[in-house]
Amino acid sequence: MRTEQDVLRISILATLVVAAFGIVFGLLSGSFSIVFDGVYALADASMTVLALWVSALIVKSAQGTLPGRFARRFTMGFWHLEPIVLGLNGVLLIAVSVYALINAVSSILNGGRDLEFGYAIAYAAVTLVACLAMAALGWRANRVLKSGFVALDVKAWLMSGGITAALLAAFVLGLSVEGTRHGWMVPYVDPAVLALVCIVIIPLPVGTVRQALADILLIAPSDLQAQVDRIAQRTVSTYGFFSYRAYVARVGRARQIELFFIVPPGQPARSIEAWDRIRDEIGDEIGGDVDNRWLTIAFTADAEWAE
Incomplete structure (x- = not known):
């Protein structure tokens, strides 16, 4: 079995x-x-x-x-x-x-x-x-x-x-x-x-x-919310972002996580590969069963896109 x-x-x-x-x-x-x-x-x-x-x-x-x-x-x-x-x-x-x-x-x-x-x-x-x-x-x-x-x-x-x-x-x-x-x-x-x-x-x-x-009902689990908040705050501090918005839920065995980082307008441009490296770092820190994880990470200078 x-x-x-x-x-x-x-x-x-x-x-x-x-x-x-x-x-x-x-x-x-x-x-x-x-x-x-x-x-x-x-x-x-x-x-x-x-x-x-x-x-x-x-x-x-x-x-x-x-x-x-x-x-x-x-x-x-x-x-x-x-x-x-x-x-x-x-x-x-x-x-x-x-x-x-x-x-x-x-x-x-x-x-x-x-x-x-x-x-x-x-x-x-x-x-x-x-x-x-x-x-x-x-x-x-x-x-x-x-x-x-x-x-x-x-x-x-x-x-x-x-x-x-x-x-x-x-x-x-x-x-x-x-x-x-x-x-x-x-x-x-x-x-x-x-x-x-x-x-x-x-x-x-x-x-x-x-x-x-x-x-x-997609009620956010407190432990998962705390973990994602901790990682997001560290990312904001490391890369000089304004802030972030985090949305999490546990659905059965799956974890659904959406992260939006508010980037300062006029910040020096990064290549697509550089943004992907930041996403990879965040994904590795969150960890867990990646087969049962829905992770979305977005970057924007307009806070309305994160609400």
Whole structure:
């Protein structure tokens, strides 16, 4: 798994298997919490497919290997799709969880439901192992890849693992009290644990949604703004410019930077090559992943062109 696409493909396949496994065993055991686990996995898989497609477009765009039609129609690249997909993923997972919470509360108010603990425990044990294995696999790969999509996928596997661990504990507890004086609790085990799990996982994608919204709205990251300001101020001082204007944004994995330097009127002329050398110096200082960086540097004696 050397690329982001490799990790996401394996994750999609594993997610589909786990989802199908969950829906079948949920129906066999009569557990809505297991069915929810499967539906949650399906929702995550659908978003991972979309993430894989967007990731492939971004990589091909950066490498200049896009088909001509795409290259002509998307001249600014596909970075803007990444925060849209991440935000949509987070919102979808929250919506699914809220819906499941409402159903769990309704079930509790209606007296709970009976379920077959044997099927339920078998499902939870196998699925927990699968979730932890996939999370570990993705985390290990992302130490090198440093991908937002893979990081979100790892978080989703951990969330699924947390759901499954809670289900396993609840099912074991329900089996242990079945037939005892606490047997009245058994019908409430499934909806109660589902409600608890939903309350825990609903806030988890909020951070991802907030960051995605900041990227979509082109909110300037303070660290990137400070770095660009520092470099621009040094350039102004070194070359005797009047001032500068800096515009920065982070869009998914990409950094978009526009720098305008206000040059004093009548300053001795420089050759095109000399201006390009200044641009190269600034670009080298900014650094970072140049394949995912949109850097524009302009020089003008008229401040209105920089506003």
